[in-house]
Every structure is written in structure tokens, then in C-alpha cells.
Amino acid sequence: MHATLPLLDALGFPALARGPLQALQVNLTYRCNQRCLHCHVNAGPTRSEAMTDESLALLLQVLDCHRVQTLDLTGGAPELHPRFRELVRHARQAGLRVIDRCNLTILGEPGQEDLADFLAAQGVEISASLPCYARANVDRQRGDGVFAASIAGLQALNRLGYGSDGSGLILNLVYNPQGPSLPPPQAQLEADYKAHLAEDFGIRFNHLLTITNQPIARFGSTLVSQGGFNQYMQLLRDSYRAENLETVMCRSLVSVDWQGYLYDCDFNQMLDLPMPALIGRQRAHLRDLLRSASLDGRPIVTRDHCYACTAGQGSSCGGALKE
Numbered sequence: 001m002h003a004t005l006p007l008l009d010a011l012g013f014p015a016l017a018r019g020p021l022q023a024l025q026v027n028l029t030y031r032c033n034q035r036c037l038h039c040h041v042n043a044g045p046t047r048s049e050a051m052t053d054e055s056l057a058l059l060l061q062v063l064d065c066h067r068v069q070t071l072d073l074t075g076g077a078p079e080l081h082p083r084f085r086e087l088v089r090h091a092r093q094a095g096l097r098v099i100d101r102c103n104l105t106i107l108g109e110p111g112q113e114d115l116a117d118f119l120a121a122q123g124v125e126i127s128a129s130l131p132c133y134a135r136a137n138v139d140r141q142r143g144d145g146v147f148a149a150s151i152a153g154l155q156a157l158n159r160l161g162y163g164s165d166g167s168g169l170i171l172n173l174v175y176n177p178q179g180p181s182l183p184p185p186q187a188q189l190e191a192d193y194k195a196h197l198a199e200d201f202g203i204r205f206n207h208l209l210t211i212t213n214q215p216i217a218r219f220g221s222t223l224v225s226q227g228g229f230n231q232y233m234q235l236l237r238d239s240y241r242a243e244n245l246e247t248v249m250c251r252s253l254v255s256v257d258w259q260g261y262l263y264d265c266d267f268n269q270m271l272d273l274p275m276p277a278l279i280g281r282q283r284a285h286l287r288d289l290l291r292s293a294s295l296d297g298r299p300i301v302t303r304d305h306c307y308a309c310t311a312g313q314g315s316s317c318g319g320a321l322k323e
Contacts, residue, residue, distance in 0.1 A: 209319030
């Protein structure tokens with residue numbers, strides 16, 4: 001695989017500083033039951049990295065003492081971590097909003113037959129990957145049979161009330177482009193998704209979140225192999241909108257890896273670009289959040305991949321920044 005970090009320091013992304021901390025996005029494990037081309041984590045069935053009991057204990061302490069509003073659980077497939085459900089229960093009892101970055105096919109895996117019921121009972125918000133409403137496109141990007149399994153997962157969630165008005169069970173879908181292009185306008189694509197999925201499968205959901213592919217990991221390496229890396233980076237740079245800097249996710253979110261180390265975003269985590277030290281010269285870690293009252297005003301580590309978050313309508317784990 002081609003390393004893209006050495007290529008991400010040519011365009012000079014603007015300096016950024018943090019605002020108030022609102023969310024922790026925790027990568028519980030790199031293990032996944034899928035292996036998708038666009039995955040910036042390089043997740044897959046053979047990955048063994050998973051948050052240790054020591055780091056999980058620190059995370060629970062941070063949730064109890066910091067005024068974060070949201071716990072955003074990702075992976076890999078976060079549900080494959082053996083203490084996923086314990087963490088969800090703890091956070092929900094503390095009154096936190098919990099988001100599960102679910103790939104949908106995990107709902108049908110052996111041993112996960114009651115997962116959907118658990119998520120519904122806990123009132124967990126689901127952000128589910130579905131890169132297209134067409135079978136061929138999904139299976140091309142994510143593997144044969146993934147579309148059918150994803151539809152089955154969505155139908156199971158709908159039966160529990162997910163995506164229904166007034167249920168309080170939020171189901172959002174996540175779209176990534178198939179190749180080196182920006183996502184189309186989020187509102188129009190959401191309308192198309194809702195129409196097709198309702199007509200073809202009777203599926204309902206709340207919102208569609210469009211996310212620009214990052215020029216890192218598998219996707220970045222593929223661009224390098226195909227000779228399209230520089231062209232894609234130029235597209236991102238040419239599409240830069242300064243107003244998106246106001247709401248990029250790194251200003252209010254901290255990404256936590258499976259060892260408890262801190263990053264300004266999940267993409268920096270995959271590039272091994274850690275958050276600047278919070279105490280002394282040591283690498284920023286969960287334990288530092290127990291001793292550091294505020295992150296306001298601290299610098300954010302940026303490289304050229306950050307243009308993916310500020311191009312066009314903008315991109316974050318919560319979808320487009322502007323329409």
C-alpha cells in the first residue's frame with residue numbers, strides 16, 4: 001500500500017484552533033466483518049486491534065467528569081468489541097447521545113442476532129453506511145452480497161421503529177462517492193435515496209449524510225496506483241470554501257484510538273498525526289483529559305487531506321456542512 005502522508009504537505013491548509021469539546025469519537029476496534037475500498041481505517045476481518053480494558057476504564061472516567069454531549073462509536077465494526085454494549089449502557093445512563101457507526105451487515109452476523117434490539121432499547125442513534133441505493137454500486141464498493149444484507153438490516157431496524165416519526169430512534173444513512181469526485185448536493189441526494197428505498201424496499205430513514213472520500217489509506221493508495229492522486233487533490237483544493245472552517249468537526253470533537261491516544265479527527269488518527277501534547281511533552285492521551293479542563297484555543301493538526309472536509313458543501317461525520 002502506498003503511504004500518502006508524505007504527499008499531503010504541498011498545498012498549505014490554513015491554521016485552525018479548537019472550540020469547546022462537545023463529542024468524543026472512539027475507535028473501539030479495527031476489526032470488521034467487511035473490507036471496503038473507501039475505508040480510511042483499513043479495517044477488515046483480520047485486524048486484531050481493540051481498545052484495552054485499561055483504556056476503556058479511562059474512557060468511562062472521562063465520560064463521567066467531562067461535559068461531553070456525544071459519544072460517537074466507530075471502528076472497524078465497533079459492535080465487535082466485546083465491551084461495546086457495556087460502554088453504550090454506561091453512556092446512556094449518563095444521559096449522553098450515543099451514535100453507532102454501523103455497517104448494517106453486522107446486524108446479521110452470528111452472535112449479533114439481538115444487536116438491533118439492544119440498540120433500540122438503549123435509544124442509540126445509528127449512522128449506517130449505504131453508498132448507493134443500487135445493488136451493483138454497493139456490491140462493487142463493499143463486496144458481493146453486501147447490498148442485500150444491508151437492506152435486510154435496514155428493514156430490521158425499521159420494524160423496531162428506527163426512522164419513524166415520533167419514535168425517537170434516529171436512523172441516518174451515510175453516502176461516500178464511488179470514486180475521486182465530490183458528493184452531490186446532500187438534500188437532493190437524500191430525496192432520491194428516500195424515494196428509491198421506500199418504493200423498492202419500503203425502507204424509511206431520517207437523514208442522508210454525505211462524506212467526501214479522504215485521500216488516505218486504501219482510497220489514497222488506489223489513487224496513487226492509478227495516477228490520479230494529484231488530480232484529486234487539485235479538485236479538493238479548487239473546491240475549497242473558507243466558510244466551512246467555522247463548522248469542521250475537529251473544532252468540537254476529539255478522536256480516541258484503541259490505545260487511548262487523542263487526535264483531532266479520525267483521519268488524523270489513521271495518518272498517525274496525534275493531537276499536540278496537553279500536558280508536558282507526552283503524547284496526548286485520555287488520562288490527560290482527566291487533568292485538562294479545556295481544549296479551547298488549542299491548535300489543530302492539519303495537512304492537505306483537510307481540504308476534503310472543506311471542499312464544496314463541506315464534509316464531516318455529521319454530513320455536509322453547508323448546502
